Amino acid sequence: MGIGRRSRLVGSIAASRLALAAAWGSSESGSNVGMYYKNDSYDWLYGSTNIAMIVEGCVWSTTDDNEDVACMEDESGDGTTYWYQMAMCRRAQVAYSVYATDSGSASCGSGQFKGTFVTQDGLSEFAYLMETYDGYSPITQDSVGDLPMCEQGNDGSYLSVGCASDGSFTIDEFTDQYCLQRAGTYTYLQDINSIFSSYFKSCYGIYSANTDESVDYSAAGALVSSSKACTALDSSLCQDNGRISSASSGKINTIASAGHTIANFNVANKAKYALGTLCLIGSLFMFLGILFTNRRKRRAMMHRKMRASRSKRSSSKKRSSSRHKSSSSRSKSRSRGDARDASRSRSKSRARSKSKRVDDGVFA
Numbered sequence: 001m002g003i004g005r006r007s008r009l010v011g012s013i014a015a016s017r018l019a020l021a022a023a024w025g026s027s028e029s030g031s032n033v034g035m036y037y038k039n040d041s042y043d044w045l046y047g048s049t050n051i052a053m054i055v056e057g058c059v060w061s062t063t064d065d066n067e068d069v070a071c072m073e074d075e076s077g078d079g080t081t082y083w084y085q086m087a088m089c090r091r092a093q094v095a096y097s098v099y100a101t102d103s104g105s106a107s108c109g110s111g112q113f114k115g116t117f118v119t120q121d122g123l124s125e126f127a128y129l130m131e132t133y134d135g136y137s138p139i140t141q142d143s144v145g146d147l148p149m150c151e152q153g154n155d156g157s158y159l160s161v162g163c164a165s166d167g168s169f170t171i172d173e174f175t176d177q178y179c180l181q182r183a184g185t186y187t188y189l190q191d192i193n194s195i196f197s198s199y200f201k202s203c204y205g206i207y208s209a210n211t212d213e214s215v216d217y218s219a220a221g222a223l224v225s226s227s228k229a230c231t232a233l234d235s236s237l238c239q240d241n242g243r244i245s246s247a248s249s250g251k252i253n254t255i256a257s258a259g260h261t262i263a264n265f266n267v268a269n270k271a272k273y274a275l276g277t278l279c280l281i282g283s284l285f286m287f288l289g290i291l292f293t294n295r296r297k298r299r300a301m302m303h304r305k306m307r308a309s310r311s312k313r314s315s316s317k318k319r320s321s322s323r324h325k326s327s328s329s330r331s332k333s334r335s336r337g338d339a340r341d342a343s344r345s346r347s348k349s350r351a352r353s354k355s356k357r358v359d360d361g362v363f364a
Contacts, residue, residue, distance in 0.1 A: 042224075044114050048100035051207035051220040052108050055200035056116065056237040057167020059095040059230065062088055064120040070150035070160075072178050089178070091149070092161040092169060093119045094126040095230055095237050098220070099203070108203035115241035117227040118234070123147065123161055123169060123192070129226065133219040134206065138199040144192065147171070150179035159186055167237050168193045 045051070063069050071089030099112040106112055119126050127144045130137035148171065150160040160179045162172030171186040172179075207220035215221045230238035 044100045045221070045224060046215060048102050048106075048207070048215070049209040050104070050106040050205065051098060051100045051215070051218075052106035052203045052205045053096045053098050053200070053220075053223070054108055054203060055196050056095040056097055056239075057196075058123075058163035058169045059093050059118050059167075059235045059237055060090050060163045061093040061095075061118050061230070061234065062120070063091045063093070063122065068149075069122060070177075070179065091122050091179075092163050094123060095119075095167075095235060096200070096223070097239055098206075098224065106203065106205060113239070113241065116230045116238040117224060118230040118238070119223075119227050121226070122149070124149075125226070126223075129222045130219055133217065133222045137219070139192075139195050143195060147189075150174070150177070152177070153186075157183060161189075164188070169196075 063071065069089070069091050071091075095116060095118045097108075097116045098114045099106050099108040100114050101107075101112050124141070124144050124147065127137075127139045127141055131140040147161050148159040150158055153159045153173070158174040158177060158179050159171055160174060162170045162182070162185070164170050164185065169189040169192050171189065173183045173186045175181045175183050206223065207215050207218040212218040231240050232238055
């Protein structure tokens, strides 16, 4: 880790503490810090006489220093399509639980538990803060050495400090330059894991009002101010504090009532969906019934029309045939009358000719 990064961290911690001192006064005055921490969630830090911690192990979590730990740079030129990787860059972090008491020594009992925290700048930052603010720290910068932080190896892959499934620290192998695609474990950090198991897996004091001038300049203040809270939702190594446990068990009435409201809302939604589905199915059956009924009606109407057209055609044929017969009979009768008239006229002419012949004979 660079000297500039360390100086920036120390400067930010010092500036925040000066601001806190200016707003609250000295830590011994017992002033309220709720103006900076909602619901006075960190009052225990300034109201305790002894603070201790237990290191839970390694947690793969987000970091707040993307450039120094080889994350994707915070600039659009490095690929705006992967902006979420810039905001969610993850590295191996140290998870630790804090215990505090305002009387006696911190024994790391369940009644003294204040919460689990996780670092934001990796293992080397944890070692640096412990070495700087704890004169008897078993872990130092020399302990972590020059551990790779997403650096290219000899075979083309990338190496970085990682976490094993049991919470121990390892060197992991990655396939990409931002160490986002883990390929496997390269080696185990036996020396580092031995230090944590020997000293930090049991109750380790990080602040005492008898020896430390102020909690602001102790290992407890430095670690907590540079870390973020960690719960069981983030990692199985993290523990829920009393506030989160109360919320999850339903002791906070607002959260409990909200949960009941959401549950009732879900039940009402399910009932609405079921009723809507039944209505949809019913409307589908009604549509099919109307469709088939209309088809029957249309078929009946078509059959009636076909019968009517057939009857009309048959009646028209009968009328045409009767007309043809009547016309033929009329023509026949006319021809018969003409024949009779012709025979009559012939008979008359014959009679006339005979009378002429008699008259001629008489006068002659």
